[in-house]
Amino acid sequence: xxxxxxxxxxxxxxxxxxxxxxxxxxxxxxxxxxxxxxxxxxxxxxxxxxxxxxxxxxxxxxxxxxxxxxxxxxxxxxxxxxxxxxxxxxxxxxxxxxxxxxxxxxxxxxxxxxxxxxxxxxxxxxxxxxxxxxxxxxxxxxxxxxxxxxxxxxxxxxxxxxxxxxxxxxxxxxxxxxxxxxxxxxxxxxxxxxxxxxxxxxxxxxxxxxxxxxxxxxxxxxxxxxxxxxxxxxxxxxxxxxxxxxxxxxxxxxxxxxxxxxxxxxxxxxxxxxxxxxxxxxxxxxxxxxxxxxxxxxxxxxxxxxxxxxxxxxxxxxxxxxxxxxxxxxxxxxxxxxxxxxxxxxxxxxxx
Amino acid sequence: xxxxxxxxxxxxxxxxxxxxxxxxxxxxxxxxxxxxxxxxxxxxxxxxxxxxxxxxxxxxxxxxxxxxxxxxxxxxxxxxxxxxxxxxxxxxxxxxxxxxxxxxxxxxxxxxxxxxxxxxxxxxxxxxxxxxxxxxxxxxxxxxxxxxxxxxxxxxxxxxxxxxxxxxxxxxxxxxxxxxxxxxxxxxxxxxxxxxxxxxxxxxxxxxxxxxxxxxxxxxxxxxxxxxxxxxxxxxxxxxxxxxxxxxxxxxxxxxxxxxxxxxxxxxxxxxxxxxxxxxxxxxxxxxxxxxxxxxxxxxxxxxxxxxxxxxxxxxxxxxxxxxxxxxxxxxxx
Numbered sequence: 001x002x003x004x005x006x007x008x009x010x011x012x013x014x015x016x017x018x019x020x021x022x023x024x025x026x027x028x029x030x031x032x033x034x035x036x037x038x039x040x041x042x043x044x045x046x047x048x049x050x051x052x053x054x055x056x057x058x059x060x061x062x063x064x065x066x067x068x069x070x071x072x073x074x075x076x077x078x079x080x081x082x083x084x085x086x087x088x089x090x091x092x093x094x095x096x097x098x099x100x101x102x103x104x105x106x107x108x109x110x111x112x113x114x115x116x117x118x119x120x121x122x123x124x125x126x127x128x129x130x131x132x133x134x135x136x137x138x139x140x141x142x143x144x145x146x147x148x149x150x151x152x153x154x155x156x157x158x159x160x161x162x163x164x165x166x167x168x169x170x171x172x173x174x175x176x177x178x179x180x181x182x183x184x185x186x187x188x189x190x191x192x193x194x195x196x197x198x199x200x201x202x203x204x205x206x207x208x209x210x211x212x213x214x215x216x217x218x219x220x221x222x223x224x225x226x227x228x229x230x231x232x233x234x235x236x237x238x239x240x241x242x243x244x245x246x247x248x249x250x251x252x253x254x255x256x257x258x259x260x261x262x263x264x265x266x267x268x269x270x271x272x273x274x275x276x277x278x279x280x281x282x283x284x285x286x287x288x289x290x291x292x293x294x295x296x297x298x299x300x301x302x303x304x305x306x307x308x309x310x311x312x313x314x315x316x317x318x319x320x321x322x323x324x325x326x327x328x329x330x331x332x333x334x335x336x337x338x339x340x341x342x343x344x345x346x347x348x349x350x351x352x
Numbered sequence: 353x354x355x356x357x358x359x360x361x362x363x364x365x366x367x368x369x370x371x372x373x374x375x376x377x378x379x380x381x382x383x384x385x386x387x388x389x390x391x392x393x394x395x396x397x398x399x400x401x402x403x404x405x406x407x408x409x410x411x412x413x414x415x416x417x418x419x420x421x422x423x424x425x426x427x428x429x430x431x432x433x434x435x436x437x438x439x440x441x442x443x444x445x446x447x448x449x450x451x452x453x454x455x456x457x458x459x460x461x462x463x464x465x466x467x468x469x470x471x472x473x474x475x476x477x478x479x480x481x482x483x484x485x486x487x488x489x490x491x492x493x494x495x496x497x498x499x500x501x502x503x504x505x506x507x508x509x510x511x512x513x514x515x516x517x518x519x520x521x522x523x524x525x526x527x528x529x530x531x532x533x534x535x536x537x538x539x540x541x542x543x544x545x546x547x548x549x550x551x552x553x554x555x556x557x558x559x560x561x562x563x564x565x566x567x568x569x570x571x572x573x574x575x576x577x578x579x580x581x582x583x584x585x586x587x588x589x590x591x592x593x594x595x596x597x598x599x600x601x602x603x604x605x606x607x608x609x610x611x612x613x614x615x616x617x618x619x620x621x622x623x624x625x626x627x628x629x630x631x632x633x634x635x636x637x638x639x640x641x642x643x644x645x646x647x648x649x650x651x652x653x654x655x656x657x658x659x660x661x662x663x664x665x666x667x668x669x670x671x672x673x674x675x676x677x678x679x680x681x682x683x684x685x686x
Contacts, residue, residue, distance in 0.1 A: 057589055082595075090592030097590075102583040105602055107609075107680050116601070117591045152681040168591060 002030035003208050004054075004176055007069045009078075010232075011046070011053050014063035023049040025232035025283050026068070031176065036202060036209045038223035040216065040255070046232035047212045051178045053078070055095055056085045072176065091121040094169035098181040100161035104153035110137075110164050111149030117171045136167040141197060159190035163197065170201055177202070178210045183218065195222060216259055220244060228252045231280045231288035236316040248314065248321040250295045287318070295320050353674075360670050364663065371662055372424065372655070376417050379654050382646075385409065386433040389648040407433060420655065429656035434648040439656035442641065447660075448531040449519055450637035452549075453629070454622040456557030458615070461564035466611065469572025470604065476577065484569055491566030500559040500632040507555060517634035520549045556633040560626055564618040571614050575607040582606070609680055616672030620665040 011024040024046040031037045039047045052058045054070045054077060070077045072093060077085070089095075097103040105113060114133040118124040124132055130149065137145035140163040153161055162182060169177060179198065183191035199222060202209045211223055219226055219240070226243050228236040228251065236249040247253040254273040275292040282288065286301035293300065299319045309315045387395065387403040395403075404410050408419070423430060429439035472484040508516035515521070520533050527540045534553075537546025579585065580603060588602045627639035634640075638657055645653040677683050 055590055057586055086592045086594065088592065089590055095590040097583060097587060099583060103587045105584040105588070105606070106682060107605060108601065109681075116593060116597065120591065120593055120597070154682050165587070168587075 003033045003035075003073060004031040004210075005069070005071045006030065006050070006054065007071070009050060009053060009068035009070060010066070011049050011058065012065045013061075014065070016063075022282070023232055024053065027227075027229065027232065027234055028068075029227045029234060029237065031208045031210055033175070033208055034202070034206045035225065036199075036211060036223045038219040038226040039210060039212045039229060040214065040219055040226055041229035042214055042255075045229040047214075047229050048180055050229075051095070051180050051210065051212055055089060055093065055178065056080070057095075087121075090117050090169075090174075091172045092174055093176045093178065094172070094174040096162075096165055096169050096177065096179040096182045099185045100158060100165050101153060101185075103165055104161060106153055109150055109152055110156070114149070114164070114168050114171060117168055121172045132171075133167075136171055137164065140164070140167045140170075140201075141193075142167070158186050159193060162186060162190075162194050166194075166197065166201070170205070170207070173205060174207060176208045176210070178212070180212045181214070182211075183215070184213075191218075198222070216255060228255070231283065233283055233288070233317065234315075235289065235318070236314070238314040238316075242312065242314060246322075246324050248310075248316040248324075249289075249318045250293050250320075250322060251289050252316075253322045254292075254294070295322070357670065357674075360666075360673075364666050367666065368659065368662065369421075372421065372659060373417070375655055375658055376413075376420060379651055380413060382649060384649055386649045386651065389434065389650075424659070429659070430652035432645075432650055432653045434645070434650045434653070439652050442653065443638065443657060443660055445531055446636055446638045446641050448533075449635060450623060450626055450630070450639060452519075452532055452534060452553060453556055453560060453626055453635065453637060454619065456553045457560035457564065457622055458619060460557055460561040461568050461618070462615065464561075465565045465568030466572050466608070469569040469611075470576050470607070472569065472573045473576035473580070481573075485573070488566035488569045491562045491569075494562065495628075496559055496562065497628040497632055499562055500556065500629050503555050503559055504632060514555045515552050516555075519552050519636055520545065521552075552635075556626075556629045556635055559632070560622060560629045564615075564622065567614060567618065568611060571611050572607060575610050576603060579603050579606045605679065609676070612672060612676055612679065616669045619668045619672075623661060623664060623668075 007028050009024055009027045010022065012020055012022045014020040027046065027050050029037065029039070039050065041047050049058070053066050056077065058064055058066070066078055068078070072088070075088075077088070077093075080088070104110075111130065111133055114136060115124070115129040118129045118132055122132075133149055134145040137148055142148050142160055142163050148156070148160075148164075153164075156164065162185075166182075177198075182198070183194050186194060195218060198209065198211075201207065209222075211218065213219060223240055225237065225239050227234045228243075228249065230251050236243070236247070236252045238248075243252065244256065247256055251273070254271075257271045258273060260270055273292055274294075280288050281290060281301075283304050286303060287293070287305045290296050290300040297320050305317045305319045307315050307317050308321070385400075385404065386407065386409075387400045390403060391399055401410070408416060420430075427440075429443075431438055432442055435442065468484050472481040475481050504516055508514045527536060527542060527545075529536045529539055533549035534546050537543065537549055584606075585598065585602055588598045593602075626635075626637055627643055629635065630637040630639040631643065638661070642654065642657055644650070645657070
């Protein structure tokens, strides 16, 4: 039994006078205790909305519809009333956000922002709460915690702010931590430190971590298993190694191939995936990625591609997946390297 | 902090100097002079010239200005040409009334405006929201003197709930200490006098509060709506804090920043802009007196009163800036 089991989660936003947007369209994935799971995809693929829906943080609006289930330790988080949800949030399930400066209240000292969680969920007040807060800041690597408790967010550096947010998130030793692009707003050197800290916390406390990111480097360094999202659906799920070594979905392959490499020749062009997330079909019309896909075949537009489950526990949603290396595909030539993403030469071949 | 205050007070000096020059020129550009007010239409040219000479108005204007500044440095604002009493004395007698009225209006505007603006934002698009936004538009549009007359007609002349004019019932024969009637009543333990003075403040206070109230409702509403979308409110929600904590600690406090700024500006306007309200309710404040002074071309009163009001205005805004730094640590003054 997984700690968190997200099943067929969907989120639609309907606004008067505008087209209804299906931001999340049947996302399913699971997280085991102590596991680090990545949700990867480019902007607009629905990864943040997925996390907000699980946390119950989507703005309450009559046009917002949430479907499916998110079962955490036996309770469906989506079915809880407001009060029960507030009891779980911050205590059992906590969240870290993207922009640490705007995510902290500018007019309240860091100390109170940490102790208010302790007061809410652990009933700690006064000196005990302050000592615990100082201990938390110390644990996330903020030097001189007693002084920092009295300071305001603008007096801290970017990395320190994110550390403070992490301290607030882990204050009640949650069993599940959701990190929504926690390093996007930080310098590269700080990014590495924060990731290291998260890894350490997860390892020490056995907290499960859902890592939401568009950065494949983050995924490669941290995640046990990875879900690749496209247009509101999971298109591929795999453990870390197999995914990086042999991506099966053309979108995953495209993502991996578009990462610039230090060892590529000078002046060689980058390999972006053509088009943008806006060139999307609805999943009901076929494969949403088809308009941008280099391996597109006619069958892509017939119906929603079914989820294929392989013998080694991987799943992908593609009618014409990237062949495994070593396997001799029907027509594709030797150009099909793992992670290769410039398939223009064999595009015609595969389509034949 | 201390240096900030000193610096702001020093800035006041050039401001006042420039203001005095402008005012002096303005006031003297008014057609006619005090002699017209004193003599009426019957005065002969000789009598007019005699009066002007006795007031020193026949000298070159720069000399007059120089004398004015010289006296100003000794904190002497001269004597009123219409009442023949020192300007400072006139001011001290009337300003407390205006201050009382301004405070009443502010209490009403803030006490009603902030909760109403907050509720309107929370119930966005619902009846209360539409009512308060529409109502505030009316509040801004309706001329004060009209509102004042309507209030007076309904609540004092028809219903008889409130007195229609003055600051206090003269038959009470209350003791005067500071000329703040409510304060005097409290200090001398003449409770009925204090209550009566307070009672006299209600209707003019409401009339004067209408525009600031409307502005505060709108600013609060817009500010709350903006803060509700802030990331840190989402963080507070993600911590599982109760709705009450999220609203009180995280939403409301941040929403008040722009409201405080506007209150500072409004206070200045109220102190000097109560002319119409004071006139309708025959309320002894500076507004009605300045109006009289313009009619009588009472140069010393005009110059003196406006100079003092601008000092008060600057001081009020200094206070607002200081209080601003109390609620927003990012603008700690240096």
